[in-house]
Amino acid sequence: MNAPISEDDLHAYADGQLDAARLMQVETWLAGHPERRAQIEEWRTQAASLHRAYDRVLDEPIPARLVPAANAARWLDARKLAAVAWLLFGAAIGFFLRGETARDPGAAVALNSLPRQAAVAHAVFVPEVRHPVEVGADQEAHLVAWLSKRLGAPLKPPRLEETGYRLVGGRLLPGDSGEVAQFMYENAERNRLTLYVRPAAPKGAETSFRYAREHNVDVFYWTDSRFGYALSGNTGREDMLRLATLVYRQHDK
Amino acid sequence: MSSRDTIVAEIPRLRRYARALTGSADAADDLVQETLQRALEKWRLWQRERDLRPWLFSIMHNIHVDGRRRDHRIDFCDDDDLPVPVQRASQADALELRDLERALALLPLDQREVLLLVGLEELSYAEVARALKIPQGTVMSRLSRARARLKALLAGETAPQLKVVST
Numbered sequence: 466m467n468a469p470i471s472e473d474d475l476h477a478y479a480d481g482q483l484d485a486a487r488l489m490q491v492e493t494w495l496a497g498h499p500e501r502r503a504q505i506e507e508w509r510t511q512a513a514s515l516h517r518a519y520d521r522v523l524d525e526p527i528p529a530r531l532v533p534a535a536n537a538a539r540w541l542d543a544r545k546l547a548a549v550a551w552l553l554f555g556a557a558i559g560f561f562l563r564g565e566t567a568r569d570p571g572a573a574v575a576l577n578s579l580p581r582q583a584a585v586a587h588a589v590f591v592p593e594v595r596h597p598v599e600v601g602a603d604q605e606a607h608l609v610a611w612l613s614k615r616l617g618a619p620l621k622p623p624r625l626e627e628t629g630y631r632l633v634g635g636r637l638l639p640g641d642s643g644e645v646a647q648f649m650y651e652n653a654e655r656n657r658l659t660l661y662v663r664p665a666a667p668k669g670a671e672t673s674f675r676y677a678r679e680h681n682v683d684v685f686y687w688t689d690s691r692f693g694y695a696l697s698g699n700t701g702r703e704d705m706l707r708l709a710t711l712v713y714r715q716h717d718k
Numbered sequence: 719m720s721s722r723d724t725i726v727a728e729i730p731r732l733r734r735y736a737r738a739l740t741g742s743a744d745a746a747d748d749l750v751q752e753t754l755q756r757a758l759e760k761w762r763l764w765q766r767e768r769d770l771r772p773w774l775f776s777i778m779h780n781i782h783v784d785g786r787r788r789d790h791r792i793d794f795c796d797d798d799d800l801p802v803p804v805q806r807a808s809q810a811d812a813l814e815l816r817d818l819e820r821a822l823a824l825l826p827l828d829q830r831e832v833l834l835l836v837g838l839e840e841l842s843y844a845e846v847a848r849a850l851k852i853p854q855g856t857v858m859s860r861l862s863r864a865r866a867r868l869k870a871l872l873a874g875e876t877a878p879q880l881k882v883v884s885t
Contacts, residue, residue: 473858476865480836482843508865511872512837515738518818519838522734528747531729531754589726 470494479508580686583661583695584679591657598634598649608635612646618691622648623715661695685709738834741823753778776849821871829864
C-alpha cells in the first residue's frame, strides 16, 4: 500500500512520528523532492530554536509556591501546604490506581489502606533533594512537639542509629481522615526510609505486624491503640523486616 | 514505580510550556499554579486518561483560555473564514522583543499551542488532540499554518494587517 505522501506525512516525518513502514516510503519520496526536504529541515530548526530558548526553564529551581517547601514560612501557611500536599497525593494515588480502578470501580476503597498511602508518600518525598522534610532533625524537639500536637497524641521518631540510619526530619501530611506524620531516615549509602504515622481509627482494632509490597516499595505496617504505622523502604524485604522490627519494638514498649 | 512518574516531575515541563505560551515568567507560574490546583480538584477524573501529561496540558489550556476571556483579551481565531489574525493593540510592543519570543507572541494562540506542544513538548499528535480537545486533523492544519507563519515572522514579516476586535 503506497498512499500518496501528504503534507501531514512530512510533518510527522519532521517530528519523528511516522511508523517504520511509512518512514521508508517518505524517505524514498523525499529523495526526489529536495525542496520539501529543505522545508522539513526548517521545521526541525524551528523546534530546535524553541528548545534553545526555553529548555533553560527546566533547570530553574521550582518556585516554592509550586511545591511543598521545607521552610518554616511554608508550613505555617497550613492551608496552602495542605492544598499542595493533597495535590501531590491525589495525583500520585490517582496515578498508581488508574489501572486498578479501571478494572474495579470499587477499588477506590483501597485508598484507605495504610500501606498504599505510606508507599505513595514514600515515593513522593524520598527523591526530594532540596526539600525531603519540612522540619529537620536539627530541630527534633520542635518536630516532636509539633507533630504530637497535630496528631493529638505523643509521638516520637524511633531511634535507628544502630542500623546506620539517622533521622533526616519529618513533615505533616493530610491523610484521608486527618493529619499524618512522615519521618524520614537516611543511611551512609543514601538509602532512605520513611515512617508514616496516622492516628488510629476510633474503633479500629490493633493489628499485628503485616507486610505489603506497593509499587516497588516494601512496607511493614501495624497499628496500636493510638496510631497506625507504616515503614517504607527500597532495600528489600529482609532488610526492611529487620528495620521494621526495631521500630515496632520501640513503639510497643 | 518511581515518583518521577508523578505530577511533581511534570512541574518543570509545565513551567517550560507556560513560559513559551505566555512569554512571561510570572504569568507562566501563575498559570502552572492554577493548573496544579485545578488538577487537585479534578484528579479523580484523570484515571480515565491514558497519560498524565496530556491531561495536565489540557487543564492548563482550559485555564489559559478562560483567563484570556475573563480578562477580556481578544482571542485569536483559527477559522479559515477569518483570514486576518486578530491582535491586541498592545502587542505592537512585542515587536521589540527578540526574534523568537516576538514571533511566538504574534502567532495566533491556537497555532502557538499546537506548535509548542509538538515542537517543544514533543507530544504525539494524538496527545495534542486530546489535550486541546480538537480532532487530529485540526492539529495537523494548525501545525502546518503555525510553521509557515513562524517562518514568515522570523524572516521579518509582520502581520499583514492588524485589527482589534472586541469580544
